[in-house]
Amino acid sequence: MFCYRKMMIVGFAVAGSVSRAQPADIFSHLRLQTSAIWADNISRTSNVATQQSSQVYNLSGTWDQMHQVNRHWLLVTQVELAAVKVAKFDALNSFTASADATFRRKFGLGPLAPTLDFRGKLSGSSLKEAGRSGWQIEGRIVAAKRLTDSIKLSALAGWEEYSARHQAYDVITHRATAEIQWDITARWQLAGGGGRIWGEFVTNAAGSVWARAVGGSFGPVVRDHYQSLAWETSNTFGPGWVAYRVRDSRADLWWVELSPALNDSTSLTFRFEAVHMVNAIGVHYESAFSSLSLNHRF
Secondary structure, eight states, X not given: OOOOOOXXXXXXXXXXXXXXXXXXXXXXXXXXXXXXXXXXXTTOOSOGGGOOOEEEEEEEEEEEEEEEOSXXXXXXXXXXXXXXXXXXXXXXXXXXXXXXXXXXXXXXXXXXXOEEEEEEEEEEEEESXXXXXXXXXXXXXXXXXXXXXXXXXXXXXXXXXEEESXXXXXXXXXXXXXXXXXXXXXXXXXXXXXXXXXXXXXXXXXXXXXXXXXXXXXXXXXXXXXXXXXXXXXXXXXXXXXXXXXXXXXXXXXXXEEEEBSSSSEEEXXXXXXXXXXXXTOOEEEEEEEEEEEEXXX
């Protein structure tokens, strides 16, 4: 399905927790993280011959605070700063600041009791390509249940709205996913999941491909549909490249990740994710992401 290139990913993530002296039911932590990703078809284009790929590097710092409201409810607030470097396409370099709050309801006592999270998040992103910069608001509900001491199931339903400076990048999406985690041993964890995202997506096309699409070379259905979309010449992935917003689309995704713990506070994470998107008239877009990270906790 995918065309893979030989890749070398060098990345790490450092995560730590620093606790302050506070009341017994309030805990604060600082986490630092950096990672490296190989993004196959980062351009999210349907034309295989013009697909663009790149390494992506991420660095973030997160401050979170957990407050045990009572024996059933936990409040988690979080502030995060993140920077992204896209090796081949500087226009996508970004800086993001976000804040979110999660209310967690635990039903019962002990580690096997199910939980239900209600999460709201607000983010602001600044990209080198200014038209893509904007604000995102999202809401999520996550249900989780540990079946045994080593196996945990979770399901997520969410909504996201991104308001950008330019109309072509404004999107609203909904998602539903499920994941299973297996603590193979005290040191090794395996996780995998899948789901669907539907709504609007930002995709891209080489200028020559876009001209053929809106000019009728691929038929009247494609011509009429693409002529109705919000778009702009962005030059993100090369001269003349176009960014456009597809609507009434869906993306099916699945992922698997393996996380060996190097010691009690440090672990590696290897992750692979594949995404298959289809727009309103049946045009397909394929993407894949492979990543390596190192996580450390004090």
